Each structure stands twice: as C-alpha cells, then as structure tokens.
Amino acid sequence: MDNHEKEPIFSAKNLKLLTEPFGNNNPITVQVLGICSALAVTVKLKPAIVMALSVTIVTAVSNLVIAAIRQYIPDRIRIIVQLVVIATMVILVDQFLKAFVFDVSKQLSVFVGLIITNCILMGRLEAFAMANKPWPSFLDGIGNGAGYGMILVIVSFFRELLGSGTIYGFPVFEKLGIYHTGYENNGMVILPPMALIFVGLIIWFQRSRNKSLIEK
Amino acid sequence: MRHFSNRYIFIFSAAMVIAVATLLSLAATLLQPAQERNLEIEKKKNMLESINVPATRENTEELYDKYITESFVLNSKGEPVTGVDAFTVVLKNEQKKPLEEQFLPVFRAVPADGEKVIIIPVEGKGLWGPIYGYVSLKSDMNTIYGVNFDHKGETPGLGAEINTTAFESQFYGKKLFDNDSFISVQVIKGGAPNNDIHGVDAISGGTITSKGLQKMIFDCLQKYNGYLLKNRI
Numbered sequence: 165m166d167n168h169e170k171e172p173i174f175s176a177k178n179l180k181l182l183t184e185p186f187g188n189n190n191p192i193t194v195q196v197l198g199i200c201s202a203l204a205v206t207v208k209l210k211p212a213i214v215m216a217l218s219v220t221i222v223t224a225v226s227n228l229v230i231a232a233i234r235q236y237i238p239d240r241i242r243i244i245v246q247l248v249v250i251a252t253m254v255i256l257v258d259q260f261l262k263a264f265v266f267d268v269s270k271q272l273s274v275f276v277g278l279i280i281t282n283c284i285l286m287g288r289l290e291a292f293a294m295a296n297k298p299w300p301s302f303l304d305g306i307g308n309g310a311g312y313g314m315i316l317v318i319v320s321f322f323r324e325l326l327g328s329g330t331i332y333g334f335p336v337f338e339k340l341g342i343y344h345t346g347y348e349n350n351g352m353v354i355l356p357p358m359a360l361i362f363v364g365l366i367i368w369f370q371r372s373r374n375k376s377l378i379e380k
Numbered sequence: 381m382r383h384f385s386n387r388y389i390f391i392f393s394a395a396m397v398i399a400v401a402t403l404l405s406l407a408a409t410l411l412q413p414a415q416e417r418n419l420e421i422e423k424k425k426n427m428l429e430s431i432n433v434p435a436t437r438e439n440t441e442e443l444y445d446k447y448i449t450e451s452f453v454l455n456s457k458g459e460p461v462t463g464v465d466a467f468t469v470v471l472k473n474e475q476k477k478p479l480e481e482q483f484l485p486v487f488r489a490v491p492a493d494g495e496k497v498i499i500i501p502v503e504g505k506g507l508w509g510p511i512y513g514y515v516s517l518k519s520d521m522n523t524i525y526g527v528n529f530d531h532k533g534e535t536p537g538l539g540a541e542i543n544t545t546a547f548e549s550q551f552y553g554k555k556l557f558d559n560d561s562f563i564s565v566q567v568i569k570g571g572a573p574n575n576d577i578h579g580v581d582a583i584s585g586g587t588i589t590s591k592g593l594q595k596m597i598f599d600c601l602q603k604y605n606g607y608l609l610k611n612r613i
Contacts, residue, residue, distance in 0.1 A: 205536070241392075323537075
C-alpha cells in the first residue's frame, strides 16, 4: 500500500483501487461494512441510487481531505478529526440536495444524515486515507462508494420488483398482466430482514465463484 | 507515528473547528434562500394536489394564483381572526398552544370543475416523525374533495406509501359527519368495505403510520367543527 515513487495518474495500481471494490474487495459483501444502510434504503431503486451517489461523493472527498492532511493529524484525536470531516461533508451534501434537488432530498429524508454513521466511511479513512497519498485515496473512495452502491442497486432492484412489482416506479408486473395469473406482490420482501437475505445470497454467489474469499 | 504535543493538539482542534464552522455557516447562509423557496413551492404544490390539480415545480406558482382564491384564519370557535396570514401559520407551533389561542388556517379554492372547496392543513405523528398534509372539502363542508399527505421519514415502501396517489385517491367522496356528529375518516386494517363512507384501506405493514394518519385527520379537523357545522349545507 505504499505509493512513494512517482507514478502515472491511472497506473495499474491506481486502477485496481478503483475496480477492486466491485469484486474481490467489495465493502458490503467482502468487508461486510455498511450493512445497516443497505437494509434501510433498498426498498425502492431511486433512493438507493441517490444514496449510492451521495455515499460515493462523501467517501471520495473525505478520503481526499484526510489523506491531504494525514501528516498533520495528531494520532490521539484522529478518529475525531475523521468524524468531523465526514460530518461536514454529509451536512454539505444534505444542504446542496435541499437547495438544488429538493425532490430527491425529500425521498432520502433522514438517510442522508445517516451517511455519517456508515461504517464504510470511517473504515476507508482509518484503513486507507491515513496511510496513503491524496490521489490514490480519492480513487479508493470512489471505488468503495461505487462498490457499495452497486450492491444497493442490485438489492433494491429485486426488492422493488418482487415487493412492489415496479422498477424505478414503473409498474412492470401490472403492464405485463402478471397479476391476472393470481400472482401477488410479496409484502415480506419490503421488510428490512429480507435485505439481509438478498445480501446473503449475493455473498453466497460471489464466494461460490471465488473460493479464495471463503474464510477458514 | 510522529509525536504531537498537547499544545499542538489543542491548536489543531481549535483551527479545525473554526474552519469547519465557517464553511458550514457559509454554506447554510448562501443556500438558505434557495431552500426556503423550495419549501414554499412545495407547500403550494401540496395544496394544489389536495384539490386534485397536478402541479410541477415550474408551474406551481402560476396554478396557485389561479386556483387558490382566498385564505383566512379562524379561532377554535370558528370566528375569523384578522391580522394573521394563513400561509405563514406553522401548524406545529399552533398545536403546542392551548386550543383557545390556536390559529386555524383555511384556504378557499375553485378548481377547474367550478366546485367551491376549502382546504384545511393537517399535521400529526407517524411512526418515525411528523406527517402532514391538506384535506379539501366540498362546499357542503362534509364531503372530502381531495387530500394530500406527506411525511418526514416514514419507512419507504411501508408507511411512506401515504403520499401515493393510490392511497390518497381513496379519500375522495368520504364523509366527515354522520348527521351532526363528527366521525372523521377511519383507516381500516385489512380493507374498508366498498360502501363505507367513513373508511379507507390502511397500508399493510404501515399500521402505526396509518393509525397516526387517522388520529391526525380527526384531531385537526375536529377543531374546525364549529365553523364546518355553521357553514354546512
């Protein structure tokens, strides 16, 4: 994880930071971080997508800021400093959403504020940004935010489809006329525990494809 | 890891807090006009939706001026109060006052079909936080013409469904009074019978929000009883 020598902006190592969180180092399915919000915002696709974007922005910028000042942060108060940076970013994002995309901000309501408590953010700051240069940290933030977002989108796609019969608010099942065959929306999928089951299925699928991820 | 003195830590924390505070207050001040304008448009839009006028953010102001004709404030006895702008009354603050001192805002509107309706704002508690909305009544002061509900943070897919058209459209044509007694509208778990003029279907999985909504409509409209009964047809 050392980046002491000069290297191109998109070197193989840097690209790996960006792509790894989508696969073998996914924050949700492999690091098992950020599960809490994955349960809360995945009932519908739209809030999940906005949440994914917000988390990506916050992770990337906080990583950048912390990495830039990492040598000046006193070790003893580093967690507090990290939290202050995250909280500031989240409040800024929330204020901007309220001012410029009011509808979306209404959709997400309390969940934007809850980004502060998302373990992925603290996890990345503590594990990566405190020990790396700003640019790789920024990429790491984008990668992890997007990797988290990917799972959110997959889970919310299935939960919205099976639970409400819609995709992004569009009533697919109704248009296909599936309800005439006696099919009914599964109310259980809307409840939070089912998100865990979907995440579990994704984890199962991923580990069955890549045996090296299986913990001993 | 480098060693930092206590003095350095104090100075670092102080500088950090001052920098962050400046940044945040700057952002809050600069964005405040845009945010307040959003809230005002939102309020007007919700009011229009309660009289079944679909509005977008762009044409809200125009439609509001076109359809909402008058607004006034009543006291709990149903008498008009002068010198208060109904649009700026914050219901949440009113509800903290004793009933005799509360301002009760009313808006008059004439939608495209020529019906003379009144719009009454309502506010109550859901599962996680406040729920609020507007109920519009036909000129008989008894039949519901339309409703619009919204919430701060109800569970998406469950309690949050109160702001969907499917739920709101159920209220059309429901009656508040049975002869002279105030019944309000009941939210019935498991579904209301088709001929029930005082009942609508609750939201499955959103029981507490549904109950809160029922209580909100009852509590808020009850205060207008004096006015409604006096002006009934």
